[in-house]
Amino acid sequence: MPAGGGRFIIDGMIRAAVALALASPMLLGSYCSFSAGVGPDDDRPSISLAAAPAEAAAGERIGLVAAASDDYVVREVQFFRVDPGGDTLLGRDGSEPYALETVLPTGAGATVRYFARAIDDAGQETDSREVAVAVR
Numbered sequence: 001m002p003a004g005g006g007r008f009i010i011d012g013m014i015r016a017a018v019a020l021a022l023a024s025p026m027l028l029g030s031y032c033s034f035s036a037g038v039g040p041d042d043d044r045p046s047i048s049l050a051a052a053p054a055e056a057a058a059g060e061r062i063g064l065v066a067a068a069s070d071d072y073v074v075r076e077v078q079f080f081r082v083d084p085g086g087d088t089l090l091g092r093d094g095s096e097p098y099a100l101e102t103v104l105p106t107g108a109g110a111t112v113r114y115f116a117r118a119i120d121d122a123g124q125e126t127d128s129r130e131v132a133v134a135v136r
Contacts, residue, residue: 045070045118047077049128057136058106064090066098066128068118074098075119081105082113082130090114108135 047068056062068074077098080087091100104112111132118126 042120042122042124043071044124044126045074045120047116047118047126047128049114049116049131051114051131051133053133055134055136056104058104058108061101061103062133064100064102064114064116066116066118068098068116070118070120073121075121078117078119080115080117082115087115104133104135110135
């Protein structure tokens with residue numbers, strides 16, 4: 001190795017490392033993203049629910065649509081029917097628009113009540129207010 005040749009190799013390595021360090025944030029910002037909903041400022045998700053039609057006969061199909069948001073990510077929305085023995089999970093939706101089609105149960109009373117639950121990426125949950133579908 002010529003005298004001083006080692007210095008050129010080390011200088012080249014340092015320049016390459018500096019260039020990589022400067023370019024990394026730009027490359028990462030352009031090609032990927034990362035969010036983790038954990039920390040002191042992480043809020044619970046918010047959710048609202050609508051049912052259509054508002055009145056149907058037992059055995060008829062109805063649609064449930066939820067609007068959910070979070071300061072980070074809504075992981076999924078779960079849809080429930082409120083039954084006398086406890087809430088029944090009807091289904092889940094992991095992408096917008098959060099929706100579920102279901103059938104009014106046979107033998108239902110005057111109304112059937114439903115609610116939705118939003119779950120964020122940190123596992124925090126929020127339930128919507130109940131909506132009622134009148135049974136005719």
